[in-house]
Amino acid sequence: MSVRPPQDRLFNRPTWTEAQFVARALRTETVGGAILLVAAIVALVWANSPIRESYAALRDFKVGYEPWHLDLTLGQWAADGLLALFFFVAGLELKREFLVGDLRNPRKAAVPVVAAAGGVMVPALIFAATIFVAGESGGEAMRGWAIPTATDIAFALAVLAVIGSHLPSGLRSFLLTLAVVDDLIAITIIAIFYADEVSFTPLLLALVPLGVFAFLVQRRIVVPWLLVPLGLLTWGLVHESGVHATVAGVLLGLTVPVKPRDHVPAVSTMPAKADVAHRLEHRLRPLSAGFAVPVFAFFASGVxxxxxxxxxxxxxxxxxxxxxxxxxxxxxxVLGATFLLARFTKAELDEDCTWSDIIGLSLLTGIGFTVSLLVGELAFGAGSERDDHAKLAVIGGSLLAAVLASLVLRRRNAVYRRIHLEDQVDQDQDGIPDAFQERSDTDGTR
Structure with a gap:
């Protein structure tokens, strides 16, 4: 009987390089997810305390320069400004995954891409069906169709890191890759469906600082006093255009090179073969996960x-x-799309995984905190009664999804922990586990 090659299996173990990247992301996002949860709890407690008026006053305090349409409240600065940093890191991840990560391989990319698409379409259809049954399909309620489509990468990875210490590495890689694709879909939805009346003049002008930024980073000139002003100018012009300002963060991230070069220009501030995207992500991911997202969650969760x-x-x-x-x-x-992909392509699950694992991971993608809160504000207006209802639903739904996922994955994690104790993975002198080397030899990724 012929054995199906590993590259035709779903959720197979990633390469050693990819596994290391996922491990680094898990460490950062675990801390960020914990801070995010604390920030949301503090906001909820404060907003329901005897001094709740002070929370509203802080959130609605205006700072900025009115002629440039930058007289924003602190809550708006968090949503439009700080989240741009989150989406900049998302842009770096997107480009990395498509050029040097698992998404560069069409076989491996098919699973998270199809799963992410299913994880967007089905929740949107269920939301629309609920509104239709309630008889409000012709009102503003339908504007919230995209709220349940997003997956919060920080929150989901934090939960996975706590409850899934021994789960197969292929599942971790899948969740991170799916979240990256999910971010791309969310960014597209925000840019197309939740833009205000678009003014094309500032949007076209934004191409100038964006182009200069791209020119500098492509030539490995990574100097903060040059790049930061260009990034802020790009952000300001995109904000002025009516397109949500976080889109500027994604565009800036996509300009950063992710492949090292053998030769770099003499004016470069970085050494040859330097990975610019990795350097920037290493510096900015902790700031995004540990500060920008929690601050946004603090101002968005106070209902x-x-x-x-x-x-x-x-x-x-x-x-x-x-x-x-x-x-x-x-x-x-997510589960249905993955199952259909396996059914029609006749692909099998990797020997390390079971469908119970996929159910738990699919439940985990129901944690839609950060981007869902943002879409709710864009759909109904920050501080409106319906936005408050949407926020409560996002918080409650995300927590329920996290609890259900934990119940499934903790049981599976216990199984894998026993297997791990019975069969410890050996390491060669190069520090790379044999399991990764054997899989790499088979799929030709070494």
């Missing part, structure tokens, strides 16, 4: 539920659609 707010929220079809989309839609979309 007042006392005085009947919670009761109104649970009766709102928007909130019901969001919870169903995150908890049911995500698992059906």
């Amino acid at each position: 007042t539920v006392i005085g009947g707010g919670f009761g109104e929220a649970v009766r709102d079809p928007v909130a019901i659609g969001i919870v169903l989309g995150l908890v049911v839609g995500k698992v059906v979309g």
